[in-house]
Amino acid sequence: MDQGRWALVGRDAACAAIASALEDEPPRSLVIVGPAGVGRTRLAREALSLAQRAGQPTRWARGTGAAAFVPLGALAHLLATIDVSSDALVLLQRAAHAIAGDGSGPVPVLGVDDVHLLDPLSVTLLHQLAASGAVTLVLSVRTGNATPDPAAPLWKDGLATRIELQPLRRSDTERLISQALGGDVETRTGERLWRLSQGSPLFLRELLEDGVRTGRLGSSCGLWRWEGPVVPSGRLTEIVLAQLGHLDATEWRALEVLATAEPVSVHQLAALSSPEAVASLARRGVVTDAEGGSGAVRAGHPLYVEVVRSQAPAAAMCFIQRRLAEERTGNGLDGQLVRRCVALLDSGVSAPDAPMLAEAARRANAMLDHAAAERLARAGIDAGANPRAHLELVDASRWLGRPERSVQLAIEATRVVATEYDRARLTAARALTLFCGLRRGEDAAAALREAAATVGSEEARAVLAAAEAVLAFLGGDPERAVRLATPVLSSGGHGDASRPLAAAAAAAGLAVTGRTTEALATTSAGWAALRSERECVEAAFARVVLAQAEVMALHLTGRIHDLERRAAELHRSNLMAPEWAGDAIACLHRGWAALAGGRIRPATRWLVEALGGLRRGDPVGLEGLCRQLLAMAKALSGDRPGARELLGDLGSTPSGPVRVFDPQARLAQAWLAGAENRSADAGCLVLDAAALAARQGQSAVEAIVLHCALRYGRAAEVVERLRDLAERLDSPFVVDLAAHAEAVAVGAGDRLDAIGHRFEGAGALLFAADAAAEAAAAHERAGDRRAAAVSRARAAALARGCGLADTPALDLLAPPALTSREEEVARLAVQGLSNQEIAHQLVVSVRTVEAHLAHVYTKFGIKGRADLRTTLTMAEWALVRGRPTPGGPAPRPLPSDLLGL
Known part of the structure; x- marks a missing residue:
C-alpha cells in the first residue's frame, strides 16, 4: 500500500487553526488533544512541518512510560550538555536555555508527543517555556484515560490554542x-x-x-x-492492548464476557467478573452503556472485543457462553431469542425445544440473518420436525444462494406439514425459487396450479395468489399481476400474512402500466403491512419487490430527486441487517437512481457492485437488468468494449422467464448500436422496444422508450403516441416527454428551453442537457445567436455536471470556430484585461484587438464582453470532448432516454 496516500482527511478545520496560531505575531503554542488513535501525532508533525517551511527551527520529543521515571527523561536528547545532578531549579533554568537558545534567531518550535506520559519536571519546564514566549510549543495529549491533562493550565491561561480531535466522521x-x-x-x-x-x-x-x-x-x-x-494482526493486537493498559484478572474476565456475547446485562457482567472490575473499566471508557437504555453494556470500541476474542482460551469462552445461555430468558426483542438459542447450541448444554428453535429461525429470517436461520431451523427439525422449522429452512437456503437445495427441501417438507396454509407457503416458496433462481418458469406455474386445485382455505389461496401475482409481473404481464394481487389486498383479514407480497406485486404492476400514484400508495401500504405483520409470507422477497416497485414508480413519474433519496434510504436500511443477497439489489437501486439522474460515475460504481453480488446469487432474477443498466453506463462513459461484453449474445430478448425487463434489454442493444455508429439499427431497436413495452401493457415504460426515438430523428413517428400516453397516464413527466417531442418536431427553441428547465428541476440532468442543446440548434436556425449561445453554454454545463456525458444533441451543435488569435484575444478579455493591455501583451495594435473581438461577438451572436465568458464555455466543452467533424460518424443516442425502466 502506498504510504504517501495517507493524507490528512477530515482535518481541515484543525489545519486552519494550526496555521493561524503559527502565523500570529508572536506565534501561539498549540495543545492537540484527543483519544488514542485519532491522529494527534500526525497533526503535530504537520504543525512542525509548517513551521519548518516558514523558516523556524524545529525539534521533537516524545513522552513514554519508561522515560517518565527519569526527570526530563523524554527531553534528554535535547539537553546533552546539562548536568542532571543539579538541583531542580538550576536544572530547569539550564534546560530552558538549552531549548530556547540565546534568542538571537527565529523562535524555535518544540513538538512534544504524548505529554500525558511526561514526568512532573518535564511538564514544569514546558509551562515555563510557554510562559516566557521563548519557544513555541506543539503538544499532543491523550484524553479519555481518566488522568488529568497536564497541559490544561496552558490553554486555560491563554498561553496556547487548544485543538480537540474527534474520530473521523x-x-x-x-x-x-x-x-x-x-x-x-x-x-x-x-x-x-x-x-x-x-x-x-x-x-x-x-x-x-x-x-x-x-x-x-x-x-x-x-x-x-x-x-x-x-482477525486482528499481531501489530494491531499490540496497539489495542497498549491502549487498554494494565488489566487485572477480573477486568480481563469482564472483557472475555463481552467478547463472547455483547451486549450483556451489567448484572451478568458483574456476576461473571466483579462489580469493581466493571466500575474500573467503565471509568476508563473500556466499557460503555449499550444503545437503547436497556441496562446492558458493551465494549468501548469494537476492536477491544476482537482482540480479546483472539487472545482468550477456547475453554474460558465456552464456560462463559454456557453461563450466559443458561441465564438468558430470550424474551423481548427478536435478536435476544436468536442469540440465546445460538448460544445454547454453541455451548453444548441441552438444546431448546423444537418450537423455540423454529421461532428463533423465523426471527432470524425476519432479521435477514439467513445463516443463523438455517442453523436454527436444522436444529429445530432435529429436535422434533416442527413444520415451521421446515418453512424457515427452505427460505434461508434460497437466500443463502442454494436454490436447488431450497426446492428439494420444500418438496420434502410438504410431506410433514399438516395444514393447507403451510403447504401453500411451501409451494409459494418453491415456485418463486423455480422461477427466479432456477429459471424454470413452466415448472413454477405448474406447482402453483396443482396447489390451487387442492387447497380450500382463503388464507392458503391468498398465499398462492400473491406468489402468482409476483410471477405474473416478473413474467411480463403486469396487468395480470394487479388483477391477482388486488383481491388479496382487499380480503378483509384472510390474507393479512400475504398482504406485503401481494402489495409488492400490485405496486410493481401499477408502476409500469402508468398508474404511478396508485403504485406509490400501494408500496406505502405494503411497507406498513411488512412492519406490522408478525409472520409475513415471503417477507424478504416482499421487501425486495416492494423496493423495486417504489424505485420504478418514482422513476417513471419523473421524480428523480426523490428516487435518489429513497434509493439511498433503502440502501442504508439494508446495511442494518447482516450481509445477505439483498445487498446487491440495494446497490442496483442506487445505480438505477444515479443513472436516471445522469450521474454516470456513481451509477457505474453502484452497478458494478450490484452485478458482482448478483453473479454470486440472484434469488429475484435481476442480474439481466443490472447488466443492461451497466452496459448503458459504460457506453455513455466511452467504454464500448465493456458495454459489448456485458450484453454479449443476449439478442433482442434475454433468456429465462423474467420477461418484464425485455424492453430494457432491447434498449440496451439499441444504445450499443448507437455507440457503434449503427444509427439505423439503433432506431429500429428503439421502436421495437417501444412496441414490446406496449404489448406487455407497460405504458409508462413505452413513453420513455418512445422519447428516446427523438435522438434518431423519429420525432414525427412518435409524437402522436406520446401525446396520447400523456393524456391517459397520471404522470406529469410523460406530459413533459410529449411536449419535448412536439417542440423538437417544430423546432421551437423557447419551448425547448422551458422543457429543459423542467427536466433539470426534476433531477433528469441528461434530459435537460439534451433539451438545452436542441434549443440552441433551434435558436441558431431562427437566427437568434444570442439565445443560441446561452442555450449552448447551459447544455455544456449540464453535460459536464453529469460526468462524461456524450449527448448527440451536443455533438450536432459545435459552437462557431474561432481562429487561434481570436480565441487568445477572447480569453484575455475574459480575464479582465483592457484592449490596450491585450494589445501590449500580444504586441499588436489596439485596432487589431478591437477587430478580433468584433469577429468573436459576431460569430457568437453576442453584444459585448458581458456575454463573452458564458459563450466560451461551449467552445471549451467541445475541445475537451473531441467533437466529431462535419461528415463524421453519426451521433449516438442520449442514454438518459434509454432508461425506460
Whole structure:
C-alpha cells in the first residue's frame, strides 16, 4: 500500500487553526488533544512541518512510560550538555536555555508527543517555556484515560490554542479508505471497516495494511472487497492492548464476557467478573452503556472485543457462553431469542425445544440473518420436525444462494406439514425459487396450479395468489399481476400474512402500466403491512419487490430527486441487517437512481457492485437488468468494449422467464448500436422496444422508450403516441416527454428551453442537457445567436455536471470556430484585461484587438464582453470532448432516454 496516500482527511478545520496560531505575531503554542488513535501525532508533525517551511527551527520529543521515571527523561536528547545532578531549579533554568537558545534567531518550535506520559519536571519546564514566549510549543495529549491533562493550565491561561480531535466522521473515513487503496470499496467492506475502526485513522490503517498484506482485502472489477473474517494482526493486537493498559484478572474476565456475547446485562457482567472490575473499566471508557437504555453494556470500541476474542482460551469462552445461555430468558426483542438459542447450541448444554428453535429461525429470517436461520431451523427439525422449522429452512437456503437445495427441501417438507396454509407457503416458496433462481418458469406455474386445485382455505389461496401475482409481473404481464394481487389486498383479514407480497406485486404492476400514484400508495401500504405483520409470507422477497416497485414508480413519474433519496434510504436500511443477497439489489437501486439522474460515475460504481453480488446469487432474477443498466453506463462513459461484453449474445430478448425487463434489454442493444455508429439499427431497436413495452401493457415504460426515438430523428413517428400516453397516464413527466417531442418536431427553441428547465428541476440532468442543446440548434436556425449561445453554454454545463456525458444533441451543435488569435484575444478579455493591455501583451495594435473581438461577438451572436465568458464555455466543452467533424460518424443516442425502466 502506498504510504504517501495517507493524507490528512477530515482535518481541515484543525489545519486552519494550526496555521493561524503559527502565523500570529508572536506565534501561539498549540495543545492537540484527543483519544488514542485519532491522529494527534500526525497533526503535530504537520504543525512542525509548517513551521519548518516558514523558516523556524524545529525539534521533537516524545513522552513514554519508561522515560517518565527519569526527570526530563523524554527531553534528554535535547539537553546533552546539562548536568542532571543539579538541583531542580538550576536544572530547569539550564534546560530552558538549552531549548530556547540565546534568542538571537527565529523562535524555535518544540513538538512534544504524548505529554500525558511526561514526568512532573518535564511538564514544569514546558509551562515555563510557554510562559516566557521563548519557544513555541506543539503538544499532543491523550484524553479519555481518566488522568488529568497536564497541559490544561496552558490553554486555560491563554498561553496556547487548544485543538480537540474527534474520530473521523463516516464520510471522511470512507474518503480516507478510497484514497489509501486508490479505488472504491464495496459497501459491506466499507461498513465493516467503519464498524471496526470507528473513525480511528490508526486502527483503520492497521486494518487496511493487514488486509492487503494477507490478501483478504483485494480488488476485483474495480472494487475492493474483504473476504473472510477480520482477525486482528499481531501489530494491531499490540496497539489495542497498549491502549487498554494494565488489566487485572477480573477486568480481563469482564472483557472475555463481552467478547463472547455483547451486549450483556451489567448484572451478568458483574456476576461473571466483579462489580469493581466493571466500575474500573467503565471509568476508563473500556466499557460503555449499550444503545437503547436497556441496562446492558458493551465494549468501548469494537476492536477491544476482537482482540480479546483472539487472545482468550477456547475453554474460558465456552464456560462463559454456557453461563450466559443458561441465564438468558430470550424474551423481548427478536435478536435476544436468536442469540440465546445460538448460544445454547454453541455451548453444548441441552438444546431448546423444537418450537423455540423454529421461532428463533423465523426471527432470524425476519432479521435477514439467513445463516443463523438455517442453523436454527436444522436444529429445530432435529429436535422434533416442527413444520415451521421446515418453512424457515427452505427460505434461508434460497437466500443463502442454494436454490436447488431450497426446492428439494420444500418438496420434502410438504410431506410433514399438516395444514393447507403451510403447504401453500411451501409451494409459494418453491415456485418463486423455480422461477427466479432456477429459471424454470413452466415448472413454477405448474406447482402453483396443482396447489390451487387442492387447497380450500382463503388464507392458503391468498398465499398462492400473491406468489402468482409476483410471477405474473416478473413474467411480463403486469396487468395480470394487479388483477391477482388486488383481491388479496382487499380480503378483509384472510390474507393479512400475504398482504406485503401481494402489495409488492400490485405496486410493481401499477408502476409500469402508468398508474404511478396508485403504485406509490400501494408500496406505502405494503411497507406498513411488512412492519406490522408478525409472520409475513415471503417477507424478504416482499421487501425486495416492494423496493423495486417504489424505485420504478418514482422513476417513471419523473421524480428523480426523490428516487435518489429513497434509493439511498433503502440502501442504508439494508446495511442494518447482516450481509445477505439483498445487498446487491440495494446497490442496483442506487445505480438505477444515479443513472436516471445522469450521474454516470456513481451509477457505474453502484452497478458494478450490484452485478458482482448478483453473479454470486440472484434469488429475484435481476442480474439481466443490472447488466443492461451497466452496459448503458459504460457506453455513455466511452467504454464500448465493456458495454459489448456485458450484453454479449443476449439478442433482442434475454433468456429465462423474467420477461418484464425485455424492453430494457432491447434498449440496451439499441444504445450499443448507437455507440457503434449503427444509427439505423439503433432506431429500429428503439421502436421495437417501444412496441414490446406496449404489448406487455407497460405504458409508462413505452413513453420513455418512445422519447428516446427523438435522438434518431423519429420525432414525427412518435409524437402522436406520446401525446396520447400523456393524456391517459397520471404522470406529469410523460406530459413533459410529449411536449419535448412536439417542440423538437417544430423546432421551437423557447419551448425547448422551458422543457429543459423542467427536466433539470426534476433531477433528469441528461434530459435537460439534451433539451438545452436542441434549443440552441433551434435558436441558431431562427437566427437568434444570442439565445443560441446561452442555450449552448447551459447544455455544456449540464453535460459536464453529469460526468462524461456524450449527448448527440451536443455533438450536432459545435459552437462557431474561432481562429487561434481570436480565441487568445477572447480569453484575455475574459480575464479582465483592457484592449490596450491585450494589445501590449500580444504586441499588436489596439485596432487589431478591437477587430478580433468584433469577429468573436459576431460569430457568437453576442453584444459585448458581458456575454463573452458564458459563450466560451461551449467552445471549451467541445475541445475537451473531441467533437466529431462535419461528415463524421453519426451521433449516438442520449442514454438518459434509454432508461425506460
